[in-house]
Amino acid sequence: MNKFTLLVVFTLLLCLTTVSAQDKYTLSGYVRDGGTGEELIGATVRILDLENTGAATNAYGFFSITLPEGEYRIAVQFVGFVTVEDTILLTEDKRLDFNLIDNTTLNEVVVEAERQDQNVTDIQMGVDKLDMREINKVPVLMGEKDVLKTIQLRPGVKNGGEGTGGFFVRGGAADQNLILLDEATVYNVSHLLGFFSVFNSDALKDVTLYKGTQPAEFGGRLASVLDVRMKDGNMKRFGVSGGIGLISARLNVEGPIVKDKGSFSIAGRRTYADLFLKLSREESLKNSQLYFYDLNLKANYKLNERNRIYLSGYFGRDVLGFQKVFGLDWGNATGTLRWNSLVSEKLFSNTTFIFSEYNYKVSIDFAGNNAEIVSRIQNYNLKQDFQYFINSENKIKFGINSIFHRILPGKLALENQPIANSKENNRYAWDNAAYISHEWKPFKRVGFEYGARLSTFTLVGRGDFYSYNEAGNVTDTTRLGNAEFGKTYVNIEPRVGINLLLSEKNSLKAFYGRNTQNLHLLSNSTTGSPTDLWIPSSYNVRPEISDQVSLGYFRNFLSNKLELSVETYYKWMQNQIDYKDGAELDFGENVESQLLTGTGRAYGIEFLFRKKVGKITGWVGYTLSRVEKKIEGINNDEYYPARQDRTHDISIVLMYQILPRLSVAATWVYYTGNAVTFPSGKYEIQGQVVNYYTERNAYRMPDYHRMDLGITFDGKKRKRFESSWNLSFYNLYARENAFTITFEEDPNDPSKTQAVQTSLFKIIPSITYNFKF
Incomplete structure (x- = not known):
């Protein structure tokens, strides 16, 4: 049995030992933008009655939480959207979708007292999730909204010089970045010899940079994803x-x-x-x-x-x-x-x-x-x-x-x-x-x-x-x-x-x-x-x-x-x-x-x-x-x-x-x-x-x-x-x-x-x- 197989077996055994004999049920569903119906990536679903308990939606807006039988207060949050709170009685597996309201569509600006704290609670580090609203405001060359130019303003990420589109992450060369557009590899991200990037911000929904240790689902590059x-x-x-x-x-x-x-x-x-x-x-x-x-x-x-x-x-x-x-x-x-x-x-x-x-x-x-x-x-x-x-x-x-x-x-x-x-x-x-x-x-x-x-x-x-x-x-x-x-x-x-x-x-x-x-x-x-x-x-x-x-x-x-x-x-x-x-x-x-x-x-x-x-x-x-x-x-x-x-x-x-x-x-x-x-x-x-x-x-x-x-x-x-x-x-x-x-x-x-x-x-x-x- 090789090392990889041993790791799989060990992981599965470890997970099985953590399952309690108490009756548990699963709350799952999708978190969406109520105005457009699009799934929100990285939205958090928190269980207010349990400390540090909750889940974040995956790359397709889906979440799943398994809890002991009982009644719970939950809060659903996403940056720029109004928080939704609800009370649920969990006596069986339940499917529940949430539609959040964009706070910019309201007549007044909503300032939430409780903000998301994934940067502290998440296990991953070296992860930079860009806010598309920030990208739209950051001034760039010729006024063209640009994802790559905004990324280059974050620590650990360096641009290639005046008017260029390449970037370096933690000492890696330009080709050591795995750049994915809807999971497809993009090999050259520059327009007009680097003055603009290939990413049209109007077409984008979510941008995440992994500049530390990459999750295991990504591979093929040394520096970043x-x-x-x-x-x-x-x-x-x-x-x-x-x-x-x-x-x-x-x-x-x-x-x-x-x-x-x-x-x-x-x-x-x-x-x-x-x-x-x-x-x-x-x-x-x-x-x-x-x-x-x-x-x-x-x-x-x-x-x-x-x-x-x-x-x-x-x-x-x-x-x-x-x-x-x-x-x-x-x-x-x-x-x-x-x-x-x-x-x-x-x-x-x-x-x-x-x-x-x-x-x-x-x-x-x-x-x-x-x-x-x-x-x-x-x-x-x-x-x-x-x-x-x-x-x-x-x-x-x-x-x-x-x-x-x-x-x-x-x-x-x-x-x-x-x-x-x-x-x-x-x-x-x-x-x-x-x-x-x-x-x-x-x-x-x-x-x-x-x-x-x-x-x-x-x-x-x-x-x-x-x-x-x-x-x-x-x-x-x-x-x-x-x-x-x-x-x-x-x-x-x-x-x-x-x-x-x-x-x-x-x-x-x-x-x-x-x-x-x-x-x-x-x-x-x-x-x-x-x-x-x-x-x-x-x-x-x-x-x-x-x-x-x-x-x-x-x-x-x-x-x-x-x-x-x-x-x-x-x-x-x-x-x-x-x-x-x-x-x-x-x-x-x-x-x-x-x-x-x-x-x-x-x-x-x-x-x-x-x-x-x-x-x-x-x-x-x-x-x-x-x-x-x-x-x-x-x-x-x-x-x-x-x-x-x-x-x-x-x-x-x-x-x-x-x-x-x-x-x-x-x-x-x-x-x-x-x-x-x-x-x-x-x-x-x-x-x-x-x-x-x-x-x-x-x-x-x-x-x-x-x-x-x-x-x-x-x-x-x-x-x-x-x-x-x-x-x-x-x-x-x-x-x-x-x-x-x-x-x-x-x-x-x-x-x-x-x-x-x-x-x-x-x-x-x-x-x-x-x-x-």
Whole structure:
């Protein structure tokens, strides 16, 4: 019997021993938005008569609580909604659904005395659940509401630099974040080279970031999981909402398919920056392209009270082109078909089939000779997840996951050359996993969550796979036939956490978790660009592995209106990848010959002080951290800073409701410049000046800081129509932050070299009109 089987048996036996002989019954149901009929994720159902007893709704709005027979007072809460209280007599299993009222629909602002305290009582730590209303108020570039830009304002999460869409979590690289949209993987989250993200906030329902130890149901990435859920659609009535800004417009249509049984939501967005190019006097700009679009689609239908199906998809594309000389387009496509089934009052099932694809194409015209670079990654994913609610102290999650990957790392095609007709060198892999986790509260003030994930990753033919020596020369070739299995990696990923409730207002949490990653992004940039290459683990590239320990203290004040958290972590990383010094990249099948692997470490401490209630809300976050790599063959085999290493990172976000219809929001950010490799000197070879480089990432970009301001004026609410104007100022005091620094010959003295800084933005005002009816 292997370790994983022993863990399953032990968990089940432990759960059985916790069941009392006293008669117990189950209260279960869904918590919904009373105005739209959409299920609310993370709503709490509290038993007021029992201390620290209750449940939170899962990702589909379902809850289940098993209690001894008796009469109970219950309270149902969700941020931004009016709390519902009721009294129930539990003498048999009972199904009870709750519909909450959005407090913004009332004539006066409702301030609740008792607020949710999941940050203290929940076992999980390092979890950040974003409020969609906050996202709508935080000022961002060009006034475009952006989930990713808001996430980057939280401690432990760092952006990639001015105007970029990538982000880093606790020392992880940009590709070490698992980004899910309705459970489908999104491989590139950037529009317009990172100035905007692929997430249209009008189409989103819930956003949760796991930056600590990930729950066992997630796997495949080392750093974090960003779980984004799309709106299901209004089951009560048809509605239209949208917005018009300076460079983009968006529109969302939703409504019932059959009232209270099924609904749909369609959201589209497009920039019209390319239309401004047509107004240019320059012919070269008139014939250029610069735009993106995306489309979110979702529909659902209740087959009966226990079964429901969902179908959702995302389609997005960016197109950049300069006349016929250069072209770049890239995009994502996802599709999710899901079946939710309530097998019993205690057992919830979710069966999902998922498709996702990311691809790009670069076109270049060299004096009439066309060249193309193409790359693609596709996934076909089948998941089966279960949640078993044993009682209020025990909850089990378990399931399996099988993914088939089809990857074209990169192909260079030259017109009128033999290579243009060559077969694509696709790579195939089969990724499987099984997991189980147990949430257990044996005592009123102690809770555990533990489990494990067993993952396997297998290369699948057809093709030739190479092994290389330190010089990058092929030492061995493995040839796999069609559908023949090759190298297989097996990993067990244990995860365990504990929450010690010191009192009703504060708690201490500790976690340990291991994660593995078998898909790797090869990039020369800090945050990733559309032309980066994805490669699978192979005979030459081993799975990346991380082990993280974290410790946190959580404290609430003033009836949970103020929150304070302090989290510290240390992460060990194996099989970290970096390019060799002077690597030669060719988009071919030998790209692995230019790679080196080694170890890494990341450690830091994060502070968050947050105010959630009142006219003034917001947060202050600070991160002190370090990220280093040690790879044989780089930097004299000594530790060196990773490109995403930043010592200090500060964010301040304030939102002030001046009047019922007038609010203002401001953000200020400061962080240490990214680690970069600059020349330490120069020398001359045959009349050519060549830069001389020594240590890897031994220098720093200048420190970065910026203030943004947003003002929102809500129009007068009518029965079926709402509107608002948003005026925002990006980089309010016009700080010239460095985007790049290049080294050029001093025109006044050729013997000297000067550093030239390029800055993207000074102050950028924008105005957006939003509407809903």
